[in-house]
């Protein structure tokens with residue numbers, strides 16, 4: 001394992017703005033406290049919330065470091081008091097409330113998971129943020145059942161590619177929306193039953209057509225804006241709409257009669273501010289229900305690109321450009 005140094009490299013946003021505000025700085029290596037592990041990070045996923053944080057719109061919750069990064073994979077470098085789940089040297093991936101873009105990160109051991117066989121550190125580092133988010137929103141809050149239809153907006157996003165694979169693996173029919181033909185093709189290759197190019201097709205009409213007029217049982221939405229009203233139209237009777245972001249804005253004029261008449265449930269959640277105990281519950285469900293699928297290769301993170309640690313600004317520029325399909329990952333150490 002080698003000695004743990006006192007200082008490490010870490011990425012922070014100096015001010016807010018474009019990718020050039022990201023700076024690699026020196027910070028003290030954090031100490032694992034009660035129940036925590038220190039992970040020597042090998043790969044860290046880049047997520048849209050990191051971009052929003054860089055732009056000044058998503059400050060870290062109280063107690064979280066200002067270092068960017070919500071998910072990591074690496075090896076356990078040290079364990080804190082009463083952390084007994086993983087041995088030093090064990091390969092793990094983890095959901096962190098911040099601090100992922102660094103040589104070392106601390107996390108409560110219950111928010112870390114073993115890396116299933118056959119997955120690289122880069123792939124493992126691309127898993128926690130989207131798998132935790134999709135599980136808690138599509139399966140917990142949205143209560144998606146086998147035989148139902150999921151409509152997922154942003155089908156080629158990190159979140160979308162995960163939602164398509166998991167919903168298919170659990171027996172749902174999946175309709176995805178995306179902003180180009182290439183992205184629609186990628187959704188179909190991932191297993192989506194139908195893909196709607198929202199720039200050329202009305203997703204409400206296309207969803208109705210794809211479901212014989214019924215509509216979607218669950219809708220995972222990160223767009224907001226006028227999608228809120230259109231989701232109500234695209235939803236089936238007793239449909240559940242789960243809001244995870246508002247890329248097109250949080251305000252809308254909505255005819256709420258549809259909510260009442262169709263008996264819709266409109267809910268939403270954010271993952272980052274939840275307590276380690278709540279995240280541990282999600283981790284437990286994932287380990288039981290989804291980790292066997294990862295081990296069998298029945299789902300896998302879709303890797304768009306990897307960037308060296310010092311090229312973090314390029315990684316963010318790639319996400320800003322919006323051309324990516326799947327996950328962008330920072331390689332923190334030579335793998």
Ligand SMILES: NC(=O)c1ccc[n+]([C@@H]2O[C@H](COP(=O)([O-])OP(=O)(O)OC[C@H]3O[C@@H](n4cnc5c(N)ncnc54)[C@H](OP(=O)(O)O)[C@@H]3O)[C@@H](O)[C@H]2O)c1
Pocket residue numbers: 046047048049052129133154155156157158159160177178179180183222223243244245246247248269270271272319322326
């Ligand atoms: N609530 C939570 O707990 C939680 C957790 C994680 C992520 N999120 C949210 O989930 C979303 C996806 O995250 P991600 O990391 O998977 O991001 P991502 O890969 O960058 O995906 C964003 C997707 O949104 C689509 N999109 C639609 N309208 C857009 C707009 N106005 N601006 C930018 N993109 C737009 C893009 O697809 P097209 O090119 O097809 O339009 C793109 O695929 C983000 O909004 C993020 O904040 C929420």
